Amino acid sequence: MQIKTFEADNMTEALKAAKEAFGPEAVILGVKTNKPAGRFLGKWKKQKVTLTAATDTSYAVYDEVSISKKKPASFTTSPPIFRSPERKPSRSISNDRGTSIRSFSRPTNRPSVKDMLPASYVKKLFWLHQQMLMAGVAEDSVQELMVLVHTVAVGRARISEEILMDILEKAIQDRIRMRPDPNTDKGLPKRMVFVGPTGVGKTTTIAKIATIYSHQRKSSIGLITLDDQRIGGISQLAIYARILGIPMKAASSPLTLRKALRNLSDKQLILVDTAGVNPNDLEQLNKIELLIAEIETPHVHLVLSTTTKARDLNVILDAFQPFPVRNLIFTKLDESTTQGNILSRAIQTGIPLSYYADGRNIPDDIHVMTAKRLMRMIFNETSLRRAKSASPEILAERLHVFESELEKHPLKFRPYRTVSTEWGEENGKTPYVEYAHTAESNGGR
Ligand SMILES: Nc1nc2c(ncn2[C@@H]2O[C@H](COP(=O)(O)OP(=O)(O)OP(=O)(O)O)[C@@H](O)[C@H]2O)c(=O)[nH]1
Ligand SMILES: [Mg+2]
Structure with a gap:
C-alpha cells in the first residue's frame, strides 16, 4: 500500500491526478480544501484541494481501523471481508450484438455500484444530484459537491436524507465561507467597494447596507461615488445620502479620491460606489481598477445579477478577474426562477458570497x-417538482448514468459493517450480502 497526497486547484483535478498515479482503484483517504488567506490578489481560485489517496494493492490498512457503531467513520473503512461476486450485472443495456455494454465498461471482477452500495443510499444521492441540477447548479459543481458528500457519507452506518443534506450543507459552507462575517461588526472592513456591470443594483445595494449600518447598527458611515460616467450617477447616491443623513463625496481621479478618503477617515465604514462597466470596455475597467488601487485595503464586492445569462456571467467574471474581489453579491433573486448558479459561481471562482438581494x-x-x-x-418545491416531473423512463436512464458516474469514481465502494436496520442489516453482517441475495433473487435487478 502506497499513500500519497495530491494537491490541485479543484476536486476533479485532484481525483484525476490520484487516478493517474494509482489507477482507477485508488482509494481516497481524505479530502481537504485549503482556504486562502488574505485577498485574492486578482486571481480566482487561490484555494487548493489536498487529496490523500492510496493504492489498493492491500486492504491491510483498513483492518486497523475499527468501525465504531456510535461514531461513524468519515471514509470507507470496512475490513476485507468482501469478495467480488460472480454474478450477472444488476442491469445491462444490450447493444445490437446483444452484448452487455456494462460488461464492456467494467472489468468482470469489478463490482457495480449496485453490488456495493445499498440501493436506498444510491437513490438518495441521486435525488440530491437531480434536485441540484434542476435548481440550476452547473453540472461540474454538482459533481464536485457529490464527490464531497459521497466521500463523507460512504463510510457511515446510517444515512438518511437529513444526514446527506447536513453533509452537503457543510460542504457548501466550506466552499462559500465568508470572511469577515457580515452578521457581526467584528472585523468589519473599513472600506467596501462595489463593482460590477451596469444596472445590477450596486447603488441600491450600497443604500441598503448604508441604512443597516447607520440606522440599525449605529455605525458612522461615509459614502464615496466614483460614478461620474453618466447623468444621475452622482445624484442617485446623493439622494440616499441626504435621506440617511450621511456624508457623501464624489471623486473621479486618484487625487480627488485620496482627498475624499481623507475627509471621511473618521468614519467606521466607507462605502464606495463605482460606475457600471461594460465588461468589454477595457479602458473603463482599467480606470476603476486604478482608482481602487488608491484605497487602502479595499474590501471589493463584485455585484452580479442572477438574471444574467450564464455565458455573459463568464465574460463578466473574466473582465473583473484582475480586481481584488473579496466577495460576490447576487441581486435580483426575486426576478429569477432558479438560484443554483449562485452556488456554481462561488464554487467556480472560489470567491465567497457575502450578501444577496431579492x-x-x-x-x-x-x-x-x-x-x-x-x-x-x-x-425547494420547484426543484423537487422539476426533478420528479421527468418520465419514469428518463428517470431510470438518468439513474443509470448516475450509477455509471459513481462507478467511475475512484472511491472504493466497500461493504458496510453496520447494524443499521435501514440497510436491512443486523448483527454486523454486511448489507452487501443482503443486497446480493436481493439482486440475485430479482434475476439480476
Ligand atoms: N427586482 C430587483 N430590482 C433591483 C434589485 N436591486 C436593484 N434593483 C433595481 O435595479 C435597478 C438598477 O439599480 P442600481 O442600483 O441603479 O444599479 P447599478 O448597478 O448601480 O446601476 P449603474 O450604476 O447604472 O451601473 C433599479 O431600478 C433598482 O431598484 C433587486 O434585488 N431586485
Ligand atoms: Mg449605480
Whole structure:
C-alpha cells in the first residue's frame, strides 16, 4: 500500500491526478480544501484541494481501523471481508450484438455500484444530484459537491436524507465561507467597494447596507461615488445620502479620491460606489481598477445579477478577474426562477458570497448569504417538482448514468459493517450480502 497526497486547484483535478498515479482503484483517504488567506490578489481560485489517496494493492490498512457503531467513520473503512461476486450485472443495456455494454465498461471482477452500495443510499444521492441540477447548479459543481458528500457519507452506518443534506450543507459552507462575517461588526472592513456591470443594483445595494449600518447598527458611515460616467450617477447616491443623513463625496481621479478618503477617515465604514462597466470596455475597467488601487485595503464586492445569462456571467467574471474581489453579491433573486448558479459561481471562482438581494426595498431586501439559505434556494418545491416531473423512463436512464458516474469514481465502494436496520442489516453482517441475495433473487435487478 502506497499513500500519497495530491494537491490541485479543484476536486476533479485532484481525483484525476490520484487516478493517474494509482489507477482507477485508488482509494481516497481524505479530502481537504485549503482556504486562502488574505485577498485574492486578482486571481480566482487561490484555494487548493489536498487529496490523500492510496493504492489498493492491500486492504491491510483498513483492518486497523475499527468501525465504531456510535461514531461513524468519515471514509470507507470496512475490513476485507468482501469478495467480488460472480454474478450477472444488476442491469445491462444490450447493444445490437446483444452484448452487455456494462460488461464492456467494467472489468468482470469489478463490482457495480449496485453490488456495493445499498440501493436506498444510491437513490438518495441521486435525488440530491437531480434536485441540484434542476435548481440550476452547473453540472461540474454538482459533481464536485457529490464527490464531497459521497466521500463523507460512504463510510457511515446510517444515512438518511437529513444526514446527506447536513453533509452537503457543510460542504457548501466550506466552499462559500465568508470572511469577515457580515452578521457581526467584528472585523468589519473599513472600506467596501462595489463593482460590477451596469444596472445590477450596486447603488441600491450600497443604500441598503448604508441604512443597516447607520440606522440599525449605529455605525458612522461615509459614502464615496466614483460614478461620474453618466447623468444621475452622482445624484442617485446623493439622494440616499441626504435621506440617511450621511456624508457623501464624489471623486473621479486618484487625487480627488485620496482627498475624499481623507475627509471621511473618521468614519467606521466607507462605502464606495463605482460606475457600471461594460465588461468589454477595457479602458473603463482599467480606470476603476486604478482608482481602487488608491484605497487602502479595499474590501471589493463584485455585484452580479442572477438574471444574467450564464455565458455573459463568464465574460463578466473574466473582465473583473484582475480586481481584488473579496466577495460576490447576487441581486435580483426575486426576478429569477432558479438560484443554483449562485452556488456554481462561488464554487467556480472560489470567491465567497457575502450578501444577496431579492427586491428593491431599502433596506429590507438584502440578506447575508449562508449555506442554510443557499440550501433552501436549491432544495425547494420547484426543484423537487422539476426533478420528479421527468418520465419514469428518463428517470431510470438518468439513474443509470448516475450509477455509471459513481462507478467511475475512484472511491472504493466497500461493504458496510453496520447494524443499521435501514440497510436491512443486523448483527454486523454486511448489507452487501443482503443486497446480493436481493439482486440475485430479482434475476439480476
Ligand atoms: N427586482 C430587483 N430590482 C433591483 C434589485 N436591486 C436593484 N434593483 C433595481 O435595479 C435597478 C438598477 O439599480 P442600481 O442600483 O441603479 O444599479 P447599478 O448597478 O448601480 O446601476 P449603474 O450604476 O447604472 O451601473 C433599479 O431600478 C433598482 O431598484 C433587486 O434585488 N431586485
Ligand atoms: Mg449605480
